Amino acid sequence: MALISKENNFVTLINIFTVEPARQQQLIDLLIRATTTTVGNVPGFISASFHRSFDGTRIAVYAQWSSEEDYQAMRRNPSASSYMDQALALATFELGMYEVVEVLPKLIGSA
Amino acid sequence: MALISKENNFVTLINIFTVEPARQQQLIDLLIRATTTTVGNVPGFISASFHRSFDGTRIAVYAQWSSEEDYQAMRRNPSASSYMDQALALATFELGMYEVVEVLPKLIGSA
Numbered sequence: 363m364a365l366i367s368k369e370n371n372f373v374t375l376i377n378i379f380t381v382e383p384a385r386q387q388q389l390i391d392l393l394i395r396a397t398t399t400t401v402g403n404v405p406g407f408i409s410a411s412f413h414r415s416f417d418g419t420r421i422a423v424y425a426q427w428s429s430e431e432d433y434q435a436m437r438r439n440p441s442a443s444s445y446m447d448q449a450l451a452l453a454t455f456e457l458g459m460y461e462v463v464e465v466l467p468k469l470i471g472s473a
Numbered sequence: 474m475a476l477i478s479k480e481n482n483f484v485t486l487i488n489i490f491t492v493e494p495a496r497q498q499q500l501i502d503l504l505i506r507a508t509t510t511t512v513g514n515v516p517g518f519i520s521a522s523f524h525r526s527f528d529g530t531r532i533a534v535y536a537q538w539s540s541e542e543d544y545q546a547m548r549r550n551p552s553a554s555s556y557m558d559q560a561l562a563l564a565t566f567e568l569g570m571y572e573v574v575e576v577l578p579k580l581i582g583s584a
Contacts, residue, residue, distance in 0.1 A: 364576050366475040366522040366535065374524055376533050378489065378569065390574060397577050409578065411477040413485055413571035416541075420569050422487050424477065424535065430527075458489065458531050460524035463501055465475050466508050467520065 364409035364426060366465055372408055372426040373433060374460040381453040383418030389452045390414060390421055396445035404439065406432020421453070430459065475520035475537060477576055483519055483537040484544060485571040492564040494529030500563045501525060501532055507556035515550065517543020532564070541570065 381389050390412060397410050408426035415421070427433040436442050449455070492500050501523055508521050519537035526532070538544040547553050560566070 364477040366477065366520075374533075376487070376489070376524070376535075378487070378567075394575055394577070402577055409477075409576065411573060412575045412577075413487070414574050415569050415571050417570075420571070422485075422569060422571055424487075456489075458526050458533060459528075460526050460531070460533055462522060463525050464505055464523045465520065466505070466513055466523075 364411050364424070366462060368462050368465060370426075370462075372428065372462075373430050374462060375423075375425040375427065375433060375457065376460060377423040377425070377455055377457045379421040379423070379449070379453040379455045380419060381421060385452050386414060386418050386421060389449060392445065392448055392452070393421065393423060396442065396449075400439065400441045400445060401436055404432070404436040404442070407436070433459075475522050475535070477573060479573045479576060481537075483539065483573075484541050485573060486534070486536040486538065486544060486568065487571060488534040488536070488566055488568045490532040490534070490560070490564040490566045491530060492532060496563050497525060497529050497532060500560060503556065503559055503563070504532065504534060507553065507560075511550065511552045511556060512547055515543070515547045515553070518547070544570075 406428040410425040413422040517539040524533040
């Protein structure tokens with residue numbers, strides 16, 4: 363499980379991959395393997411949530427990092443970039459780096 | 474707080490708005506207002522998490538719904554579409570409908 367919250371101050375990376383439907387599962391498998399073997403073991407990694415679009419054309423990865431520096435250090439890691447090269451052979455992608463500004467509904471008045 | 478998990482079987486909508494940096498805050502305010510006044514009160518709405526990109530050019534909304542039918546019913550709601558028209562005057566957007574396939578790290582063996 364991953365928790366979206368304003369208070370944790372994580373850096374959020376949202377990566378939308380566009381892929382041929384016939385290769386969607388192959389790309390998901392590759393991204394999960396990259397995370398379990400490399401990316402997920404790097405300092406500052408918090409979580410990665412993998413999403414498959416119903417129409418087969420996209421994969422969305424919602425990832426949380428402690429800081430932008432930790433994320434950039436991972437990108438310079440040769441084993442991580444080797445996985446990224448393999449992903450780019452299957453798909454194009456659009457990456458954004460975000461902070462959480464609000465989560466609704468607010469849960470007010472818990473004990 | 475919102476929870477990302479495979480087990481809850483929510484439908485996930487990820488909406489990436491592209492906006493002029495000078496209008497990013499205006500669009501965030503509009504989207505939050507749409508959610509507190511209309512969208513968030515519709516049957517089937519679970520959560521919406523609003524994210525601001527560090528470079529000012531994007532807003533990402535990560536939303537969870539009970540079912541695709543509930544989400545589509547909201548889109549046909551006139552007050553919701555009025556907010557969407559206002560948002561489209563400020564930004565372009567790309568919407569995807571997803572299911573969660575994996576969340577890492579897996580939390581294994583909790584007490």
